[in-house]
Amino acid sequence: MQFTIQVSVKDDFGETTIEDIISLDKVPDNPDDIGLSLMESKSLLKSLQNLMVSHQAELYTKTHLNCPHCQKKRRIKGHYGIHYRTLFGIVPLSSLRVYNCDCKVIPAKTTSLLTDWIPDHNSPELQYIETKWASLMAYGLTSNLLKDILPVGTALNASTVRNHLHKVAKRQENDLEGKPEYISGCAYEWGNLPKPGKPITVGIDGGYVRNWYEKKTNFEVVAGKSFSKEKAPKRFGFVQKIDDHPRKKLMSMLSDQGMQNNQQITFLSDGADNLRDLQFMMYPESLHILDWFHVTMRFTVLNQFAKGMKKSDPKDGAMIFKDLESAKWYLWHGNVQESLEKIGECCDVCYDDELHYENRKKFYKHLSEMYTYIENNQPMIPNYGERYRYDEIISTAFVESTINEVVAKRMVKKQQMQWSHKGAHYLLQTRTAVLNGDLKNIFSGWYPGLKIEGQAEKQYIPDLNLAA
Numbered sequence: 238m239q240f241t242i243q244v245s246v247k248d249d250f251g252e253t254t255i256e257d258i259i260s261l262d263k264v265p266d267n268p269d270d271i272g273l274s275l276m277e278s279k280s281l282l283k284s285l286q287n288l289m290v291s292h293q294a295e296l297y298t299k300t301h302l303n304c305p306h307c308q309k310k311r312r313i314k315g316h317y318g319i320h321y322r323t324l325f326g327i328v329p330l331s332s333l334r335v336y337n338c339d340c341k342v343i344p345a346k347t348t349s350l351l352t353d354w355i356p357d358h359n360s361p362e363l364q365y366i367e368t369k370w371a372s373l374m375a376y377g378l379t380s381n382l383l384k385d386i387l388p389v390g391t392a393l394n395a396s397t398v399r400n401h402l403h404k405v406a407k408r409q410e411n412d413l414e415g416k417p418e419y420i421s422g423c424a425y426e427w428g429n430l431p432k433p434g435k436p437i438t439v440g441i442d443g444g445y446v447r448n449w450y451e452k453k454t455n456f457e458v459v460a461g462k463s464f465s466k467e468k469a470p471k472r473f474g475f476v477q478k479i480d481d482h483p484r485k486k487l488m489s490m491l492s493d494q495g496m497q498n499n500q501q502i503t504f505l506s507d508g509a510d511n512l513r514d515l516q517f518m519m520y521p522e523s524l525h526i527l528d529w530f531h532v533t534m535r536f537t538v539l540n541q542f543a544k545g546m547k548k549s550d551p552k553d554g555a556m557i558f559k560d561l562e563s564a565k566w567y568l569w570h571g572n573v574q575e576s577l578e579k580i581g582e583c584c585d586v587c588y589d590d591e592l593h594y595e596n597r598k599k600f601y602k603h604l605s606e607m608y609t610y611i612e613n614n615q616p617m618i619p620n621y622g623e624r625y626r627y628d629e630i631i632s633t634a635f636v637e638s639t640i641n642e643v644v645a646k647r648m649v650k651k652q653q654m655q656w657s658h659k660g661a662h663y664l665l666q667t668r669t670a671v672l673n674g675d676l677k678n679i680f681s682g683w684y685p686g687l688k689i690e691g692q693a694e695k696q697y698i699p700d701l702n703l704a705a
């Protein structure tokens with residue numbers, strides 16, 4: 238049995254042509270080959286795309302041959318080949334080059350007609366899908382999956398997908414140019430604004446990825462998430478070394494969440510020196526709090542040491558265990574001095590080399606680090622207990638850590654994953670856009686004519702008369 242698929246093309250001048258695009262032979266008795274196969278569907282889509290784009294290009298060329306200013310016919314210089322890359326194959330096109338008319342002063346002598354029409358040789362939809370998928374999974378996996386199901390072309394590979402994603406990320410970054418870095422207006426003007434909602438909380442966290450250039454080293458990436466009662470959380474991420482506008486990024490994200498100029502922001506972080514500086518730099522006027530989640534994590538580590546010590550030295554072990562509990566309790570109530578005193582006592586006990594505990598030195602190191610950590614972050618330690626009673630936020634780790642969601646899941650899953658500073662930074666831009674559900678809007682803004690996902694399904698109503 239032979240199936241021939243034909244396309245009827247009606248151009249803007251009302252002329253209709255019918256063209257065969259593919260013929261498929263099916264052996265009726267073969268139960269393994271019923272209906273359209275994936276390979277056939279790929280050929281079908283490729284042929285159809287080829288036909289459609291070629292016709293559109295031809296029409297475009299026909300209707301743009303004349304000078305756009307005086308309508309005089311332009312002289313042809315020649316043809317040159319371009320390749321238009323789409324989800325349904327690479328379409329070879331012949332672009333007409335014409336001499337520019339002398340009715341207007343244009344620096345270039347000639348114009349390539351199709352380059353005006355498709356300045357980027359990658360279709361927006363291809364870029365959208367590549368970016369979306371590669372933000373969620375590895376570049377190689379993205380290209381393999383696309384090749385599995387679509388006739389994207391065998392030349393597609395991890396590095397082409399990565400290059401395309403980088404281009405999208407750069408464009409996102411360019412969009413931030415000209416956006417405000419600071420809240421506009423002054424305190425007097427803010428006073429006239431409606432009463433703002435609850436403070437917006439921004440959690441900020443640092444993580445590490447492997448350095449591609451210096452294989453044995455890591456570098457830091459920063460990820461953050463904003464929470465507000467009314468809107469879905471939004472994430473942001475960057476590599477500090479690369480990013481020129483972390484503050485713009487934060488401001489733009491917060492205004493997307495409906496932040497009012499007179500609204501308070503509560504920053505939560507784990508208080509690492511560089512992060513603390515960064516968050517103060519981003520938004521000095523806000524409330525900065527040491528994330529209780531990170532505090533308890535550190536206490537958990539110390540408690541494990543104390544437990545180990547109890548086994549070899551029950552008396553001192555039990556004492557340290559109790560002191561750590563008090564230190565945590567004091568901290569919960571914002572009594573930093575008392576808490577430090579208790580940790581200091583633990584340090585004193587551990588300092589004694591008569592102590593029977595094999596991990597004594599390690600424990601001592603952790604305890605003194607905890608002392609410094611609390612001391613350095615003192616200005617960020619509130620009365621957690623009181624905040625908790627008043628239903629005010631004290632921790633970001635309700636669901637999962639931001640760094641895990643934004644960075645680790647995509648960038649450190651496999652040991653061999655290595656990154657350049659730029660590469661990591663660009664991926665963080667598209668990845669946060671995807672996780673925030675913003676990529677679609679970003680593309681719709683850049684390409685207003687693009688029918689993307691759900692929108693396209695709703696808009697497309699088949700013309701039933703055509704089938705009749």
Ligand SMILES: [Zn+2]
Binds near residue numbers: 308309338339340341
């Ligand atoms: Zn002209």
